[in-house]
Amino acid sequence: MIVLREMRWWDIEPVLELERELFPEDAWSPAMFWSELADARHPRATRWYTVAEDLSAGGRIVGYAGLMAVAREGDVQTIAVAREHWGTGLGARLLTRLVTQAAQADCTDLLLEVRVDNERAQRLYERFGFEPVGIRRNYYQPSGTDALVMRLEKPQPHEEAFGDDTEEGRRDG
DSSP states (O other): OEEEEEOOGGGHHHHHHHHHHHOTTTOOOHHHHHHHHHHHTSTTOOEEEEEEEEGGGTTEEEEEEEEEEETTEEEEEEEEEOGGGTTTTHHHHHHHHHHHHHHHTTOSEEEEEEETTOHHHHHHHHHTTOEEEEEEEEEETTTTEEEEEEEEESOOOOSSOOSOOOOOOOOOO
16 A cells, blocks of 8 residues: 655655666755755745655655745656556656645646656646646756656646556656
């Protein structure tokens, strides 16, 4: 059974392991996660991070996602799913959590960046109503891969994810 819960400091190391496995060329540093979590604990938080914990695997972290919301604009900072959970709906559950959080934060727009070569993730975002709005050249470093910028207008809370998830968990932002 997989449960979604707030990411805490003790999740950083297992999240980093998954991060390095999925994104060896452009993994976030420990300092980046510490900085994001520090803001998430602030009374007027502008960031929210979620982990997916597999209770049937001893509490192993098998996914994570993060959102930043400032001045009514949300930005998906990251979303990732362990390879063995691709196609299970977990990516959609995590994205549902972010879209709902953006709606609760009164965001009028929700943006994300996704690698231009990650068509599976793009299809997931399109199912949620995200539309392409631009390209950020050489966004992912050090690989130099371009990012497709996508936007969801007026995010609405969701009760459940949309169908099966086939995205592979690519960082968005």
